[in-house]
Amino acid sequence: MTLTELRYIVAVAREKHFGRAAEACFVSQPTLSVAIKKLEDELEVKLFERGANEVTVTPLGEEIVRQAQTVIEGAAGIKETAKRGKDPVSGPLRLGVIYTIGPYLLPDLVKQAIDRVPQMPLMLQENFTAKLLDMLRTGELDCAIMAEPFPDTGLAVAPLYDEPFMVAVPKTHALAKRKHVSAEELKQETMLLLGTGHCFRDHVLEVCPEYARFSSDAEGIRKSFEGSSLETIKYMVASGMGVTVVPQLSVPKDTQPHVRYIPFSAPVPTRRVVLAWRRTFTRYEAIAALRNAIYACQLDGVHRLS
Structure with a gap:
């Protein structure tokens, strides 16, 4: 053997x-x-x-x-x-990230990692939560940044930040001039959702559970449309097809000409973003270095967790 x-x-x-x-x-x-x-x-x-x-x-x-x-x-x-x-953080670190976090966290994270631990390059993998969990279990990944909740697989988990959700509406929409929007007010809107497999889709359906019945049957297509990514959905919002819910870090820093992003009124829905790794993974210093690099990112509008 x-x-x-x-x-x-x-x-x-x-x-x-x-x-x-x-x-x-x-x-x-x-x-x-x-x-x-x-x-x-x-x-x-x-x-x-x-x-x-x-x-x-x-x-x-x-x-x-x-x-x-x-x-x-x-x-x-x-x-x-x-x-x-010889060097506790030498060698690549295989990091997985879910699709609704990667595009918004990785640009800053990679820069911070290069500045802080250039001897530890990040090998990156974007995927769905279920696939990342499987890759962690089989040793294809060392760690992953995901949003709770996910099945308890005996992983070590460190909380990173709580991220509030925002409402995205077309510039010409009746809600566009509002300072806050409640989840109740979204019930009558055409909701744009991510496709099946994205955990953020489930988060949105928790905020607006009435759309669960529309998102899976053809009769409800008038009330719910699906997109393959948050950026695709934002383009659909800009074209006036409906409204959507997005995580705070995905909101562009510059003013958008065709989309308005509006905070939720209290209680504000949020998701908890965590770093997970196998308990048998021995590079503790590498995990600590990665967490420090994440905490060094700007993370505007989120609540950092120690």
Whole structure:
């Protein structure tokens, strides 16, 4: 049994496909298949069920894959411990960020990280919360910036900031001259939402739960439209298609000619943004350096958390 074989079975379990797993491991599919068959013969167990279109992990295989991931992390931890003796923050840090945070935090964060810890380049991955959690679990990411709540996966979590929401309306809209808007007043508006998979979509539906029934059935299309990103939705607002709710950091600093951003009246809806990492991750100084870089960002309008 080798670490390479363990990496192969973790990759197959993640990709559910031998070809994609081989690509992820930078080897040919026959090389990967032979190595996994050798490991199955050595253990005298079947790790995977080979189907026509997808590979599934056997119940016993799932337990072995989990142990394999622990062994791989332990081996990586030995290398990291050796590195920390020379420079605790040397080497890349693999950071995941959800789509509704990345475009607004990363420009400043990358600058702060370069200024503070140039020896720790950030390898960045934008994705949905569910995918980032899976990548944390399998060791593809070291840490991730996400918004609560998310399923308890035994991760270590450090709060970063509480971010209020704002209402975005067309410049010609009746609400455009208001100083504050209540969630109740949005009930009669055509709401523009992010597509399924975005956690911020769920946050908006918590503020305006009546749109949940419109967002998933064709009859309600008159009351709810979906976009692929916050920036796309802002263009839809500018064109007069409806209104939307956005996080504070996504509000442009310059005045926008066609969109007005209005604060909510109390109680103001917010989301808590956190940094999460595996408890087995050994580069504590790297996590601390990343948090310090985040706290050094401007983060206008949010409530920082220590």
